[in-house]
Amino acid sequence: xxxxxxxxxxxxxxxxxxxxxxxxxxxxxxxxxxxxxxxxxxxxxxxxxxxxxxxxxxxxxxxxxxxxxxxxxxxxxxxxxxxxxxxxxxxxxxxxxxxxxxxxxxxxxxxxxx
Numbered sequence: 001x002x003x004x005x006x007x008x009x010x011x012x013x014x015x016x017x018x019x020x021x022x023x024x025x026x027x028x029x030x031x032x033x034x035x036x037x038x039x040x041x042x043x044x045x046x047x048x049x050x051x052x053x054x055x056x057x058x059x060x061x062x063x064x065x066x067x068x069x070x071x072x073x074x075x076x077x078x079x080x081x082x083x084x085x086x087x088x089x090x091x092x093x094x095x096x097x098x099x100x101x102x103x104x105x106x107x108x109x110x111x112x113x114x
Contacts, residue, residue: 048096057106059098060089
């Protein structure tokens with residue numbers, strides 16, 4: 001009977017390492033499937049916002065379509081939404097996904113680059 005008690009205690013002590021390893025595996029999976037792709041997407045969005053210049057058709061995150069009339073020195077853009085109607089917006093308000101989708105829809109033969 002004492003041998004059975006010793007075996008059960010040994011098995012319980014060895015099983016204590018499984019939980020921390022499982023938690024570590026969950027963190028690694030979350031990093032590769034959630035955190036890393038979001039960081040990559042944010043980096044691409046920032047690069048896109050910095051690369052746009054005057055004369056380009058864009059779509060903002062609010063869904064406003066327009067043509068960039070001027071690149072202001074303070075990091076904002078002057079956007080022409082219709083004839084002689086302008087709004088000023090921040091570069092970060094330009095949506096990369098919506099702009100690319102609009103460009104693809106209006107000119108399907110052009111290759112959209114991110």
